[in-house]
Structure formats: structure tokens, C-alpha cells
Amino acid sequence: MYLRKVGVGMKKTFHPAWNVLRRITGIAVSLICVVTLLPFLQAEGAGIQNATRLMQPFTLIKSTTELHSDTLAPDAVQQFAHEQAIILGTEQAGNQWDHAQLDFYPLGPGTRSWLVYANVGESPVGYMIISANDQGQLQLSEYGQGEQRPYNISLLYQALDRQQLDLEELIPDGGGLQLRYAPPLLAYWKVEMPNDDVIYIDATNGDTLPTGVLKALDTDSRQASKRMKSIRSISVQAVVMTPEDSPQVSSLSVDSLDLQPLFDPADNLLWITSKALSINGVKTLNQQWKEHKKIVFSADHQNVLYGGPLPVSGYQIWRDERGTVHNQYVAIGGNTSVRRFVPLQSLLRDGNFYAVKP
Template sequence: MTLGILSCLVLFSFWSIANAEEPKTSLPSLALSPEHRPTHHAFQNDKSAPAAVQRFAEQQAVTLSTNNAEANWKNADLDFYPLGPGTHSWMVQAAFEGKPIGYMIITATEQGQMMLSEYGQGEQSPYNYELLGQALNQQHVELEALLAGGGELHLGYALPLLAYWKVEQPNHPALYIDATNGDVLPPQLLNLLEADSKQVSASQTHLSPAPSGSVDPLHLRPVFNPDDNLLWITSKPVAADRVQDVIQHVEIQEIVFSADDRNVIYGGPLPVSGYQLWHTEQEEESILYVALGGKTSIQRFVPLSTLQQDGQFYILKP
């Protein structure tokens, strides 16, 4: 990551803590008319995803179904949406009999390997049009007028975990909106992230095959808002070698994930709201996906290894 990006992260760290997990219920809902609602035609799908990406997504869907057959992941219809800049990630929306059942975000690494960067269960997913409309209304931008007047919407994704909308308005600076909670993001940071992402190249023709595997049942925790009790800020973070045990400990009810000066990228600080263990034939150790959010932002399952690169976990004591 460039020095400029790090500088911006430090500059906006206080901003991110102040805005994380803020309720959005007071914002008005925006009903889009059918002719202006973004559809599959607004964002390319299926044909834009390489065959290897589609096979990888299909395998992950089969894996997700191994302990959750009622969700119908195995029989789901999968729609693919490229996430810019650089198109190294794809949003995969899963539906069964026309009803959303979950989502996945798949990323191609520089080494040509694919990884499941995150996923979600149920009807919630990033890039929700209603949440986008609410955020734009707060900025006094009408989505119908924006689209009718030549404006454009782009789905963006910046590693490790920033899903966002890029809203381009004629004769106005672009707006960047967090796709998971509706927060307006600092444009200076996003400009740097996009420039940095465009420099990364990944082969989309020689991607690694997907390993087969299985998952344990979902384990969910009560959802809370870290802003309601800020005592966790003064406590010591959980030691790295104890984090997985703590997350899986049934008696510990409230755990907070915070990436400190990188919270703006994670939409944090966020509550740990569950976990799910993944097993593959090639790996001796299981992979823990940690569920973050779920109260005022969508719930996202993310590899623990991703989170530990940037953040710490805190136990919220009564």
C-alpha cells in the first residue's frame, strides 16, 4: 500500500469510528420506477465472468450447501457482476426460485489463485439499491434524475473488504458510498485506492481450480452496536493466538472487531455476530470465517486471517 493511502487512512480514522454502525432508519426510502431501477442490463453479468470464476463460485455454493441444505445453495441461480477498478473481483448474487438466498465476493489474486473474500447468508447483500437511494437522498441527489441525466453507477471493491458504489454525476465530483452501510466515503482515499488497484494485474485465463470441501453449521451471536458501550476501546486486544478460541467460546457474548486507522475500509468498528468453519480436502487446518455486522450494516462472513492482517478483537465486558 502506498504512503499516500496510509496517510489518508490516518487522517480519516477518527471519522470512521464516529460514523461506524450508525442507525440508518431515519433516512427516507427511495422507490425507483421500473424504467430507472438498475437491472442486470445496468451491470454486466454472467458473460463477463471467466469460466474458471463461474466454476469456482459453483463449487463454493456446493460447499455452502453441505450443512445448510434448506438454503438451496446447491441449486441456486448465480449472477455475476464485475467489481472495479481492474476487475479482479466479482459479486455473485445467489437466488433460488427468484428469491435471494445469499451472496459471495470472489477475488483473483496476483498469483492467479481465487479466494472467497466474503459471503453472506439470506436476503441481505452489498450493493443494495434501497440503501444507495437513502444515502443519495441524504446528499440531496435523486437517483432517478441522476440516471436519466447521464449519470453512472459503478460497483467497486477494494481489498481487503471495502465494497462501495461509485456514483458519477455530470459536471460534479464522483461520490463514493459504502455499499454495506450507506456511509459516504472520503473521495481522496478512494481515488488513491482505485489508482493502486489499477496497478495490480491478475490472469483471468489461468485461474486455479476450486478445492472441494464442506462447512460446519452456522454459529450466530447476539447482534449489538459497539458505539453503545465504548469501554472496549480502553481494554487490551485479544492475543492473536487466542482469537479463534474466543470467537468460538459460547459464554463470551460480545466481541468487537476494530481495524483502528483502517476502520474506514472495514466500515468498523463492528460486532462479531457469528462464525462458520470451512474444511477442504487439501488443508489440514480448518478455515474460520467470522461474521461481522448485522445490526445497522449487513452481516458479512470474512476469513479470520484477513481480519487479523489489519485489526484486533476486543471483548466487551459488562
């Protein structure tokens, strides 16, 4: 099977018109039930070698009370993830974050990011994506609650089916699959074809991504990988993600989730013509909700890196032991994509909030 035959136009370079189309049409794929990820993605950037393993359950390292080898994640990453899970478990009694087993999945070479699934038995608790910055400091790039998770294998199959591709046939022919992550917020699959063509699929909504932009991101990640020492060099000191005068991670707790009704930004496009709202924190975000009810986040020309535009669907505040606001995570998506809690500062840096007018 050839990408040129089934993916006409995939080679075109991303340009503003593509972004406008995303803003107008919205996100078209509905998530279905969450199932287990592919069993064989157990090495950073590794391709799939054996299609017969597609249907097998897989076993990954567990990190609740005991840390394990750095085959899939360094010990410092596991320790950091464990601490974040404990913090998320302070929201309310019984949310089970602090009792969850944590499964780790490297997100491609050069990205310095790991997907973490949290489960109690067979029940999903949530997910995290942990990334290391250029200084080797770890940070919680995003997280989610409950069953909605990126890299849903059912979503991948739907996306490939629209391209008339069959993963079970693709892999034995020499193709490959990688889980990838590009800052600030692009979770995606890289599907490699036997004839060296590649397609990229958004792992939060199933959209096919523009090949030119993603190839450039791949090149950047490879160059970053060459510049940086092995990720295993990250030490336990990397667990500290705040300045010395900031509270330690163990002293943080989270407020209860504040969630808003979900909607599709494509249902009412008048927000495209409105002025950006003035928002600098969740306090002003709340004020805008009281006035406008529905708010959309758009990263404009960077929407490809966010899967946007997306509904703003909630927030969660992280506080220190004195009650001072330490982090503000805002939820985007949740209607036709995964609801993702991401740092508000990332959204303010890269995009704007718009009111949906009746």
C-alpha cells in the same frame, strides 16, 4: 447539481480523527428490504447511460449446472463460484445453496472481483464475492447467508437522498455509477457527477466515504489493471486456490453456522479503552465470547476499508474430508450493516478484537 454544494468537506484527506469519529459514532444506516440491483451494471466499470432502465428487471447469466460466456465473469470464475456454492450447501439439508442460480456482477476495472448473488426463484439464498490475486488464483473473499447483501439499491437511494441527489436525474445529465471493491473488504459505489466530481458510498451500510482515500484506491486499481493481462486470461487452473498438498475444493464441507446476538458497538464505548484480545482462531474466539459475551472488531486506521468498527457476530468452519480445519470465516456486522463472513486471517492481519465490558 454540484457535489461541492451538497457534500461539504468531501474533498478532505482521510486522517486518524476521521477514524476516531467512525469508532465513536458507529454505523448509522439501517438496512431495509433487499431488492434487485440496477439492471444496467453489466460491464466491468461501466457507467449508467439510461435512467429509464432503472425500474426494469434485468436478466443475468445463470450458473447452476451450466456455465455460460464470460461476458460478466470468465468461465473459471463461474466454475469456482459453483464449487463454493456446493460446499456452502453441505451445512445442512435444505439450505439450497447447491440448488441456487448464481448471478454475476463485475466489481469495477482493476479490482479483479465479482459479486455473486445466489437465489432460488425469487428467494435470496446468500451472496459471495470472489477475487483473483496477483497470481491469478481465485479466492472467496467473503460471503453472506440469506437476505442481507451488499450493494442493496435501496441503501444507495437512501445515501444519495442524504446528499440531496437523485439518481434518475443524475444519469441523464452525464453522471455514472460503478460497483467497486477494494481489498481487503471495502464494497462501495462510485457515483460520478456531471461536473467530474465523485462521491463514494459504502455498499454495506450507506456511509459516505472519504474522497481522498477512495481516489487513491481508484488510482491503484487502474495501475493494477494496466499491469495485469485481461482477466479473461484466467484459466480453469485458477480454480485451484490451495497448495498442491492441500485438499481439493470438492472435498470440503462446512460446519453449521455459529451465530451470536447482534449489537451496536456505539452503545457502549468502553471497548475503545480496553486492550486487544488474544485471538488466533475460533477456539480462542469462543473462549472470549464465554467470558465477555460481546466482541468488537476494529481495523483502527484501516476501518474505512472494513466499514468498521463492527460487532463480531459469528463464525463458520470449513473442513476437509478428514475433519481437519481448512478455513475459518468470522462474521462481522449484521446490526447496522451487512453480516459478512470473511477469512479470520484477514481480520487478524489488519485489526484487533476488543471486549465490550458491562
